[in-house]
Amino acid sequence: MDVHEIPTPAPVIQWPAFEANLAAMSAARPGTSLRPHVKAHKCTSIAAAQAERGHTAFTCATPGEMLGMIDAGLGDDLLLANETVDPRRLAALAARQDDASITVAIDSDATLAAAALAGIRRCLVDVDVGLPRCGCAPSDAGRLADAARSAGLEVRGVMGYEGHLMMVPEHGDRRRQVSDAMAALAGAHAEVGGDIVSAGGTGTFDMYDGTTVTELQAGSYALMDTQYATLGLPFHHALTILGTVIAVKDGYAVADVGLKALGMDHGNPTIAWEGTAVWFCSDEHVTFGTGELQFTVGEHVQVLPAHVDPTMAMHEIAYVVEGDTVVDEWPIDLRGWS
Amino acid sequence: MDVHEIPTPAPVIQWPAFEANLAAMSAARPGTSLRPHVKAHKCTSIAAAQAERGHTAFTCATPGEMLGMIDAGLGDDLLLANETVDPRRLAALAARQDDASITVAIDSDATLAAAALAGIRRCLVDVDVGLPRCGCAPSDAGRLADAARSAGLEVRGVMGYEGHLMMVPEHGDRRRQVSDAMAALAGAHAEVGGDIVSAGGTGTFDMYDGTTVTELQAGSYALMDTQYATLGLPFHHALTILGTVIAVKDGYAVADVGLKALGMDHGNPTIAWEGTAVWFCSDEHVTFGTGELQFTVGEHVQVLPAHVDPTMAMHEIAYVVEGDTVVDEWPIDLRGWS
Numbered sequence: 001m002d003v004h005e006i007p008t009p010a011p012v013i014q015w016p017a018f019e020a021n022l023a024a025m026s027a028a029r030p031g032t033s034l035r036p037h038v039k040a041h042k043c044t045s046i047a048a049a050q051a052e053r054g055h056t057a058f059t060c061a062t063p064g065e066m067l068g069m070i071d072a073g074l075g076d077d078l079l080l081a082n083e084t085v086d087p088r089r090l091a092a093l094a095a096r097q098d099d100a101s102i103t104v105a106i107d108s109d110a111t112l113a114a115a116a117l118a119g120i121r122r123c124l125v126d127v128d129v130g131l132p133r134c135g136c137a138p139s140d141a142g143r144l145a146d147a148a149r150s151a152g153l154e155v156r157g158v159m160g161y162e163g164h165l166m167m168v169p170e171h172g173d174r175r176r177q178v179s180d181a182m183a184a185l186a187g188a189h190a191e192v193g194g195d196i197v198s199a200g201g202t203g204t205f206d207m208y209d210g211t212t213v214t215e216l217q218a219g220s221y222a223l224m225d226t227q228y229a230t231l232g233l234p235f236h237h238a239l240t241i242l243g244t245v246i247a248v249k250d251g252y253a254v255a256d257v258g259l260k261a262l263g264m265d266h267g268n269p270t271i272a273w274e275g276t277a278v279w280f281c282s283d284e285h286v287t288f289g290t291g292e293l294q295f296t297v298g299e300h301v302q303v304l305p306a307h308v309d310p311t312m313a314m315h316e317i318a319y320v321v322e323g324d325t326v327v328d329e330w331p332i333d334l335r336g337w338s
Numbered sequence: 339m340d341v342h343e344i345p346t347p348a349p350v351i352q353w354p355a356f357e358a359n360l361a362a363m364s365a366a367r368p369g370t371s372l373r374p375h376v377k378a379h380k381c382t383s384i385a386a387a388q389a390e391r392g393h394t395a396f397t398c399a400t401p402g403e404m405l406g407m408i409d410a411g412l413g414d415d416l417l418l419a420n421e422t423v424d425p426r427r428l429a430a431l432a433a434r435q436d437d438a439s440i441t442v443a444i445d446s447d448a449t450l451a452a453a454a455l456a457g458i459r460r461c462l463v464d465v466d467v468g469l470p471r472c473g474c475a476p477s478d479a480g481r482l483a484d485a486a487r488s489a490g491l492e493v494r495g496v497m498g499y500e501g502h503l504m505m506v507p508e509h510g511d512r513r514r515q516v517s518d519a520m521a522a523l524a525g526a527h528a529e530v531g532g533d534i535v536s537a538g539g540t541g542t543f544d545m546y547d548g549t550t551v552t553e554l555q556a557g558s559y560a561l562m563d564t565q566y567a568t569l570g571l572p573f574h575h576a577l578t579i580l581g582t583v584i585a586v587k588d589g590y591a592v593a594d595v596g597l598k599a600l601g602m603d604h605g606n607p608t609i610a611w612e613g614t615a616v617w618f619c620s621d622e623h624v625t626f627g628t629g630e631l632q633f634t635v636g637e638h639v640q641v642l643p644a645h646v647d648p649t650m651a652m653h654e655i656a657y658v659v660e661g662d663t664v665v666d667e668w669p670i671d672l673r674g675w676s
Contacts, residue, residue: 007424009675039621061622082622083584084594085636086345107585110635132617133592133625134585163620246421247445247472254471256422260651261675264603265619279470281603282501283377283647284399284420287471297448298423309621313598314652316674336654337347 001326003319004300008244009261011311011318012302015327017238018049018222018320024234025221026053028205033215035059035079035198038334040219040309043318044072045330050222059198059217063089066102068334075100079198081159081217083111083126083134090118097121103156106148107136116151123153124196127188129160129181138184142191157196160185161217166203167227175207182211202228202235225308227266240272240302241311242319243286245295253295257303258284263310272302339664341657342638346582347599349649349656350640353665355576356387356560356658362572363559364391366543371553373397373417373536376672378557378647381656382410383668388560397536397555401427404440406672413438417536419497419555421449421464421472428456435459441494444486445474454489461491462534465526467498467519476522480529495534498523499555504541505565513545520549540566540573563646565604578610578640579649580657581624583633591633595641596622601648610640 006012025034031054038047039061047058047069057077060066063086066078075096083105084090093102097120105126106112115123125145128135136144145155162181168174182199189197189212199213202220220228223239243257255271259281262269268278269286277289286303295301305311312318313335320328344350363372369392376385377399385396385407395415398404401424404416413434421443422428431440435458443464444450453461463482466473474482483493500519506512520537527535527550537551540558558566561577581595593609597619600607606616607624615627624641633639643649650656651673658666 007426007675085582085584088345108635111584114636128587132587132590133620133623244423246423246449249466249470252470259601259603259645260648263597264601264648265597282471285471297446298452307597310598310602316676337345338654 003321003324003326006242006319006326008242008300009257010242011315012240012242013223013318013320014238015320015322017236021222021224021235021238022049022053025205025218026055029216030054032057032077035215035217036222037061037081037201037217037219038065038069041223041312042334043312043330043332044068044074044334045328046222047074048072057215059219062337063093064337065334066093067096070096070100077101078103079124080104081126081161081198083107085111085114087114087118090114090120094119105159106144107134109147112144112148112151116153121154122156123148124156124194124198125158125188125192127158127160127185129162129184130165131161131163133163135160138188141188145192155192155194157194157198158185158189158192159196159198159217160188161201162199162204163201166201167231174204178204178207179211182208182213186212202233203231205233220308223308223312225266225311226270226304226306237304239308240304241269243301243303245297245299245301248295248297251289252279252287253290254285254287255301255303256284257286258282260284261314262303262305263307263314265310266306269306270304272304341659341662341664344580344657344664346580346638347595348580349653350578350580351561351656351658351668352576353658353660355574359560359562359573359576360387360391363543363556364393367554368392370395370415373553373555374560375399375419375539375555375557376403376407379561379650380672381650381668381670382406382412382672384560385412386410395553397557400675401431402675403672404431405434408434408438415439416441417462418442419464419499419536421445423449423452425452425456428452428458432457443497444482445472447485450482450486450489454491459492460494461486462494462532462536463496463526463530465496465498465523467500467522467537469499469502471501473498476526479526483530493530493532495532495536496523496527496530497534497536497555498526499539500537500542501539504539505569512542516542516545517549520546520551524550540571541569543571558646561646561650563604563649564608564642564644575642577646578642579607581639581641583635583637583639586633586635589627590617590625591628592623592625593639593641594622595624596620598622599652600641600643601645601652603648604644607644608642610642
């Protein structure tokens with residue numbers, strides 16, 4: 001199949017850039033010192049490529065992602081780095097514990113009780129390291145770990161996601177603030193015990209020397225987006241949303257990549273064509289200024305998403321391309337919550 | 339099924355509010371003077387409820403929505419109010435012209451040629467009435483209609499979507515600007531001919547007295563969202579995204595309705611609980627300030643989306659509820675582009 005035959009809008013993964021991103025991260029965080037986060041791509045084919053690089057332990061954000069990874073034979077060591085109290089979903093996970101290694105995050109008596117009641121065997125303690133979201137207070141982590149062990153669960157360690165620091169613009173500032181957050185996590189770990197200290201993301205991948213962190217939960221590095229690209233990381237755009245120009249006007253053009261095809265929480269996408277400027281997105285359209293450039297109705301344009309995670313979740317298939325050839329089609333098979 | 343058993347996050351439609359919205363719009367725009375836009379809900383069950391109210395002609399944004407409506411037996415009069423030059427998709431539509439009435443918008447020689455080549459029989463001319471998106475110049479509409487007739491197509495009239503005016507805050511200002519835009523559309527219609535002058539949306543539903551507009555393309559009125567709610571329209575919130583509280587902290591709480599469950603292009607959602615304030619959304623979380631309110635891990639919260647169209651497109655099933663009872667489950671079956 002030729003790239004020009006891809007129906008639009010559709011996610012397109014440039015194989016060379018994708019491979020280079022995986023290689024760069026593997027060099028920095030080999031083996032299980034990286035626990036790739038599948039929420040960034042929701043695609044077991046991408047996870048399999050990460051596993052081939054030696055990253056055989058994975059991070060998930062939903063029970064559905066966990067089950068999909070097990071079904072794909074990628075259940076060697078799965079961490080649900082998120083809280084749930086849904087008894088049906090926890091029971092569905094517990095039922096797979098002979099096929100896979102399942103660890104769930106807990107951060108309160110309520111989330112511990114729900115996991116224990118469902119028969120979950122392994123947990124780690126999610127610690128608040130400054131992002132106002134889930135995670136117990138560092139000072140409460142030891143008590144919660146004791147309660148988990150009393151309830152019969154194995155406690156594998158701690159996690160703390162410093163998501164509020166991912167986009168601190170200056171590298172040195174970011175590193176200093178990450179160090180402070182990881183000191184709080186280390187304090188909690190000393191009370192909790194266990195082998196795992198899990199943290200971080202793509203924006204902080206190189207900031208754990210001198211900390212006790214054992215593994216990185218990065219996901220966006222594999223495909224990237226325009227927000228992470230502002231940080232000057234050694235990862236490159238491997239994902240575009242392919243569109244077709246459907247209208248050409250005086251000074252602007254319109255392509256069929258709209259806000260139902262793009263995660264919009266980080267703002268407008270970018271047309272991967274120097275001299276263009278996105279004006280706005282509608283449900284099924286992106287209107288972009290064309291300056292002196294000439295476009296033709298029917299031609300393809302590549303649209304760079306501002307946020308990769310929700311963008312991937314909007315599509316059913318990603319097309320893997322090398323040059324003008326589609327070399328693979330990967331189902332985005334971890335979508336939804338069922 | 340009880341509402342408390344709904345797995346979260348999930349769209350929930352309050353049946354009484356939904357019925358009231360349909361009744362209010364039917365009173366204002368009876369029968370085919372409303373051509374409901376299915377892009378706002380992507381759900382043939384909702385379209386069927388609109389058809390039961392007498393609105394048997396529908397507007398679609400994608401060929402996939404058109405095919406889904408035909409499959410659901412709702413193909414009496416379908417308008418693709420958008421441009422496509424995809425020969426495969428146009429051929430798939432053309433192949434259904436004995437089962438359904440299919441009309442596609444054209445706005446250029448290229449979009450006309452693509453429709454004609456595929457064997458599409460009916461079109462209307464999409465006219466630019468001020469929104470920088472698709473649509474030909476009003477002065478070019480007559481020429482394009484003549485070219486379409488020469489190519490063997492029936493030309494049913496014109497459409498012009500004044501989307502740039504939907505959110506003009508003051509009612510009188512909005513009405514005046516809509517009148518001006520519709521005067522341009524009337525001029526184009528005089529050159530094009532045909533029975534249809536199609537325009538507008540939920541924000542302008544009551545602004546066509548004294549214009550030549552024959553039908554309104556509104557969709558959001560059925561479910562509504564927080565942006566449209568700012569206009570003081572006679573339509574009420576019928577859609578919430580149901581979530582579960584998963585963490586309660588000092589001054590804030592976290593629920594499992596994140597930016598993969600919400601169209602975010604119009605900004606943050608709102609927790610439907612006075613005294614709360616949304617701080618930010620993550621992929622699978624909304625963090626909201628709780629002030630003096632008490633929340634409990636495991637309880638449900640209702641989240642009002644800022645933009646209904648992309649929100650619905652992210653979910654597989656909408657739960658229809660009356661009080662605490664789930665009275666129906668509606669597949670959101672017009673998602674995607676295939």
